[in-house]
Amino acid sequence: xxxxxxxxxxxxxxxxxxxxxxxxxxxxxxxxxxxxxxxxxxxxxxxxxxxxxxxxxxxxxxxxxxxxxxxxxxxxxxxxxxxxxxxxxxxxxxxxxxxxxxxxxxxxxxxxxxxxxxxxxxxxxxxxxxxxxxxxxxxxxxxxxxxxxxxxxxxxxxxxxxxxxxxxxxxxxxxxxxxxxxxxxxxxxxxxxxxxxxxxxxxxxxxxxxxxxxxxxxxxxxxxxxxxxxxxxxxxxxxxxxxxxxxxxxxxxxxxxxxxxxxxxxxxxxxxxxxxxxxxxxxxxxxxxxxxxxxxxxxxxxxxxxxxxxxxxxxxxxxxxxxxxxxxxxxxxxxxxxxxxx
Amino acid sequence: xxxxxxxxxxxxxxxxxxxxxxxxxxxxxxxxxxxxxxxxxxxxxxxxxxxxxxxxxxxxxxxxxxxxxxxxxxxxxxxxxxxxxxxxxxxxxxxxxxxxxxxxxxxxxxxxxxxxxxxxxxxxxxxxxxxxxxxxxxxxxxxxxxxxxxxxxxxxxxxxxxxxxxxxxxxxxxxxxxxxxxxxxxxxxxxxxxxxxxxxxxxxxxxxxxxxxxxxxxxxxxxxxxxxxxxxxxxxxxxxxxxxxxxxxxxxxxxxxxxxxxxxxxxxxxxxxxxxxxxxxxxxxxxxxxxxxxxxxxxxxxxxxxxxxxxxxxxxxxxxxxxxxxxxxxxxxxxxxxxxxx
Numbered sequence: 001x002x003x004x005x006x007x008x009x010x011x012x013x014x015x016x017x018x019x020x021x022x023x024x025x026x027x028x029x030x031x032x033x034x035x036x037x038x039x040x041x042x043x044x045x046x047x048x049x050x051x052x053x054x055x056x057x058x059x060x061x062x063x064x065x066x067x068x069x070x071x072x073x074x075x076x077x078x079x080x081x082x083x084x085x086x087x088x089x090x091x092x093x094x095x096x097x098x099x100x101x102x103x104x105x106x107x108x109x110x111x112x113x114x115x116x117x118x119x120x121x122x123x124x125x126x127x128x129x130x131x132x133x134x135x136x137x138x139x140x141x142x143x144x145x146x147x148x149x150x151x152x153x154x155x156x157x158x159x160x161x162x163x164x165x166x167x168x169x170x171x172x173x174x175x176x177x178x179x180x181x182x183x184x185x186x187x188x189x190x191x192x193x194x195x196x197x198x199x200x201x202x203x204x205x206x207x208x209x210x211x212x213x214x215x216x217x218x219x220x221x222x223x224x225x226x227x228x229x230x231x232x233x234x235x236x237x238x239x240x241x242x243x244x245x246x247x248x249x250x251x252x253x254x255x256x257x258x259x260x261x262x263x264x265x266x267x268x269x270x271x272x273x274x275x276x277x278x279x280x281x282x283x284x285x286x287x288x289x290x291x292x293x294x295x296x297x298x299x300x301x302x303x304x305x306x307x308x309x310x311x312x313x314x315x316x317x318x319x320x321x322x323x324x325x326x327x328x329x330x331x332x333x334x335x336x337x338x339x340x341x342x
Numbered sequence: 343x344x345x346x347x348x349x350x351x352x353x354x355x356x357x358x359x360x361x362x363x364x365x366x367x368x369x370x371x372x373x374x375x376x377x378x379x380x381x382x383x384x385x386x387x388x389x390x391x392x393x394x395x396x397x398x399x400x401x402x403x404x405x406x407x408x409x410x411x412x413x414x415x416x417x418x419x420x421x422x423x424x425x426x427x428x429x430x431x432x433x434x435x436x437x438x439x440x441x442x443x444x445x446x447x448x449x450x451x452x453x454x455x456x457x458x459x460x461x462x463x464x465x466x467x468x469x470x471x472x473x474x475x476x477x478x479x480x481x482x483x484x485x486x487x488x489x490x491x492x493x494x495x496x497x498x499x500x501x502x503x504x505x506x507x508x509x510x511x512x513x514x515x516x517x518x519x520x521x522x523x524x525x526x527x528x529x530x531x532x533x534x535x536x537x538x539x540x541x542x543x544x545x546x547x548x549x550x551x552x553x554x555x556x557x558x559x560x561x562x563x564x565x566x567x568x569x570x571x572x573x574x575x576x577x578x579x580x581x582x583x584x585x586x587x588x589x590x591x592x593x594x595x596x597x598x599x600x601x602x603x604x605x606x607x608x609x610x611x612x613x614x615x616x617x618x619x620x621x622x623x624x625x626x627x628x629x630x631x632x633x634x635x636x637x638x639x640x641x642x643x644x645x646x647x648x649x650x651x652x653x654x655x656x657x658x659x660x661x662x663x664x665x666x667x668x669x670x671x672x673x674x675x676x677x678x679x680x681x682x683x684x
Contacts, residue, residue: 098598098599098624101598101599101623159624232434256435256440257438257440262621265617266615266616266621269614269616269618270613270614270615271615272611272612273608273615274608274610274612278627279604279631281630282442284627285620285626285628288621288622288625291624
């Protein structure tokens with residue numbers, strides 16, 4: 001099979017790799033039909049320097065190729081979605097809808113890459129989700145967003161406490177930020193202020209439900225949020241970037257006693273949380289790695305009936321031969337999110 | 343009048359100071375009947391080095407001495423409670439029960455000191471609370487805790503999301519930690535694990551509702567919490583210390599997807615909040631300066647009818663002549679919390 005690897009900053013290669021095989025009786029092997037490049041992959045693309053090349057990709061729709069002896073709910077040929085985690089579905093965290101915290105779960109991308117031809121998925125019965133459509137369905141890109149970006153945007157909104165009438169600021173016009181806008185809209189937000197500078201993206205943000213666009217950054221951007229909110233900021237800020245300037249912008253835009261919900265993978269370990277930043281104003285900091293698998297069945301119906309079209313975040317489609325160009329285009333912000341048809 | 347000042351680390355003096363006067367028509371002057379020393383005061387006691395001496399004390403019960411022309415709800419002689427903030431009672435934050443965020447409010451201890459004979463309280467109608475008892479009431483010490491420590495412990499529990507059946511870890515056996523235990527109990531917590539080393543205090547914690555006491559600190563303390571909670575930690579951790587080791591202990595003791603609610607005034611500005619600490623496990627960090635004034639009327643009835651006795655945190659009473667000794671005893675952890683009868 002062929003697979004995508006990152007060797008170092010900017011160095012993406014597609015190479016032959018050993019086909020995955022069933023290792024545990026609960027495993028399934030999936031032939032990748034559709035994958036994509038994640039904003040999170042760009043962190044590796046920019047800075048990978050661990051010596052060993054790294055297999056890439058953690059968002060997959062595919063056809064079940066082979067199942068272990070204990071897999072009961074899936075059979076060869078089933079079209080399935082693979083969110084970025086595997087989980088047992090039965091531990092206290094899974095039962096509470098917190099799949100990413102599963103005591104027996106993990107990230108299958110640690111030993112696989114979705115940007116390739118085949119993947120092995122552990123605990124297949126509770127980690128793969130059957131799709132009620134065919135391989136040629138137009139809905140496939142939207143369904144693929146359930147593997148990460150849509151569930152991650154939804155997680156931001158849910159942990160942020162968005163509900164009917166909420167006023168929300170979303171920081172970041174990447175795919176996750178835009179789908180945080182969509183999620184906030186679905187949860188009933190009345191005002192959704194999107195902070196982003198890329199016109200085509202913020203325009204898509206408007207399609208998804210943003211009521212106001214702020215192109216300024218930093219202190220100027222914060223002032224604009226305050227102008228739009230009677231000087232107070234919004235009760236909820238969804239931070240979908242992960243860099244320090246976005247974190248500081250979130251602290252500036254949030255109302256006293258409000259909530260910052262982070263889903264951008266932090267490219268920092270420490271942030272200010274003391275008197276001057278969070279404590280004096282009773283700011284809540286929440287968010288984390290999204291419980292995407294727990295959200296699949298909640299979010300899928302509105303995709304199937306056409307209510308939402310999160311697949312609009314994909315603005316380019318490539319095959320495995322074009323992976324290096326796909327990463328380059330996303331890194332250069334020429335492409336918002338790149339679909340991969342192996 | 344006489345007032346307490348801190349000149350530098352360990353240097354507490356009681357000196358003559360100018361009597362406060364009505365400056366705004368909404369001010370009241372209050373003659374202090376009962377005050378106390380706060381754990382927060384000890385931070386100044388240990389490290390004050392700003393050159394200028396600092397007036398101390400922010401917890402007061404007293405008798406109204408004089409009112410400005412626009413004060414309508416109070417009259418000379420009324421016995422009142424003064425929480426540590428003043429507020430207008432009408433801004434969006436006050437209406438939402440978030441008095442500390444009042445857009446016209448502040449800390450009256452910035453220009454007064456409760457550990458003295460007289461204080462000026464701005465916006466008196468909404469910043470002083472009439473007490474339905476006399477100056478000689480046995481309930482006065484318990485009522486005084488509504489000015490800060492009880493409301494602060496309650497804030498920790500409320501922001502932490504404590505409700506019926508909750509399992510909670512409380513870090514810190516100071517007055518705030520112990521009253522966080524009491525508050526968690528009042529809000530319905532089933533298991534309350536108190537982490538503290540001082541036997542007399544943890545025993546009072548049991549009186550207030552603690553079900554388990556852990557005397558170990560650091561990694562060992564965290565292991566003990568996990569032993570008591572099926573290896574998972576508690577969903578809620580109330581951190582009532584404010585130092586980094588307590589913060590790290592909180593991260594260790596909290597369950598994945600759980601909440602750390604902080605009310606110990608942070609003696610740090612940055613803490614780890616990245617992948618390895620909060621983000622990967624979806625930990626929520628909340629808390630801040632308590633909305634004590636908003637809680638007074640909610641918490642007072644159970645004091646008046648004897649359901650709770652938060653005044654048990656006071657284990658020593660002094661007068662103004664003994665202030666230096668009072669600070670020393672609290673700093674040395676010989677006294678849990680010191681009452682001051684000027």
